[in-house]
Amino acid sequence: MFKLTVSAAALAATAVLSTAALAQDWRTEMPVLRIGLLGGENDADRLRDNACLKEDLEELLGVQVDLFPAPDYAGVMQGLLADQLDYAQLGASSYAGIYLQDPEAVEPIFVAAEADGSTGYFAVMYARADSGITSLEEMQGRSLAFADPNSTSGYLVPLAELTRGGIDIESYFSETGFGGGHEQAVVAVLNGQYDAGVTWVSGVGDPAEGYTRGNLRSMIDNGLLNMADLRIIWQSSQIPNGPIVVRTDMPAEPRALITDYLANQLQNEPECYYSTSGGDGMGYVAVDHSFFEPVVEMRRMQTSSR
Known part of the structure; x- marks a missing residue:
C-alpha cells in the first residue's frame, strides 16, 4: 500500500477542476487507465513488476487500471497513436517514432535518474564469456542480435x-537479426x-552485477542470468533515458495526480x-520534448535513409 502524498500543484489542479467535475466527472471520460508495457521481457515478469503500479494508481485515481504487455515495442507505439493506451514507459527511439508520426499524440513527463544522478544510459554489446570474443574487432564475420x-x-x-565508426553492418557481420526483445536476445x-x-545498462555500478539498472540487472533479479556467463565487449556513448509518456488529451486532474x-x-x-524503473536510481526527473530532440533527429535520418 503506497503512502498518498499529493503536492500543492496536484491539489490546486483538483480544486480548479472541482466545479467542472460536478457537471461531468473525468472518470466518465476515462473510466479505465490503460498502461502499455514494452516488449522485451516475458509477460509474467512484466505484469509482476508493474502490479504495484496498477494497485497504487487504482487507489489514487479511483478507476480501473489495466496493464497491456505488448509483444514488441511497435505494439505500445501503435496503441498510443490509436488512443488505445493512455500511459507507457518508452525508450527514446520509440518516443521519437511516435513523435514523427504524430507530434500531438503523447507528451513525455519524466525520465528515471540513474544512481549517480545522471539521466542517460548506454548500449552495450555482449558475447558469451566462453566464446573467446573480447572486442568489437573480433566480431567481424560473426553474427549479431539486435533487440527490437x-x-x-x-x-x-x-x-x-x-556506421559512424566505419563499419558496414551488412558486410562486417556474418548475420544480423532481431532477437524479439532485450531479454530474448x-x-x-x-x-x-x-x-x-x-542491450541497455545504466553504466553505473558493478558490471559483474549487471550494473544498477537495465536489462541485465532485471534478468539477474528474475533469476534468468548469471553475469559470469556474459562478457561486455563494446559500449556506446551516453543515450538519453527513455520517457514516461501520457496521452496529451488525458484529463488534467488524473494527469496531475499521476505526475505527483x-x-x-x-x-x-x-x-x-525499483521494479517498474528497472533497478536502482534517484527517482524521476521532469522532462519535455526538447530532451529527446537529438534522438528524434537520429531516428528521422535513419528512416529517411531506408
Whole structure:
C-alpha cells in the first residue's frame, strides 16, 4: 500500500477542476487507465513488476487500471497513436517514432535518474564469456542480435555509432537479426543462436552485477542470468533515458495526480520504483520534448535513409 502524498500543484489542479467535475466527472471520460508495457521481457515478469503500479494508481485515481504487455515495442507505439493506451514507459527511439508520426499524440513527463544522478544510459554489446570474443574487432564475420527495431539501445544507437565508426553492418557481420526483445536476445546469445547481442545498462555500478539498472540487472533479479556467463565487449556513448509518456488529451486532474505520484514514488514506494524503473536510481526527473530532440533527429535520418 503506497503512502498518498499529493503536492500543492496536484491539489490546486483538483480544486480548479472541482466545479467542472460536478457537471461531468473525468472518470466518465476515462473510466479505465490503460498502461502499455514494452516488449522485451516475458509477460509474467512484466505484469509482476508493474502490479504495484496498477494497485497504487487504482487507489489514487479511483478507476480501473489495466496493464497491456505488448509483444514488441511497435505494439505500445501503435496503441498510443490509436488512443488505445493512455500511459507507457518508452525508450527514446520509440518516443521519437511516435513523435514523427504524430507530434500531438503523447507528451513525455519524466525520465528515471540513474544512481549517480545522471539521466542517460548506454548500449552495450555482449558475447558469451566462453566464446573467446573480447572486442568489437573480433566480431567481424560473426553474427549479431539486435533487440527490437524500435529500441534505442537495442538497435538505433548501435547501428548509428557502428556506421559512424566505419563499419558496414551488412558486410562486417556474418548475420544480423532481431532477437524479439532485450531479454530474448540475451537468451538467444546464451543458447548459441547468435555470437553477440546489444542491450541497455545504466553504466553505473558493478558490471559483474549487471550494473544498477537495465536489462541485465532485471534478468539477474528474475533469476534468468548469471553475469559470469556474459562478457561486455563494446559500449556506446551516453543515450538519453527513455520517457514516461501520457496521452496529451488525458484529463488534467488524473494527469496531475499521476505526475505527483511518480515524483514521489522513490520516497514513498521504493520497491515499486525499483521494479517498474528497472533497478536502482534517484527517482524521476521532469522532462519535455526538447530532451529527446537529438534522438528524434537520429531516428528521422535513419528512416529517411531506408
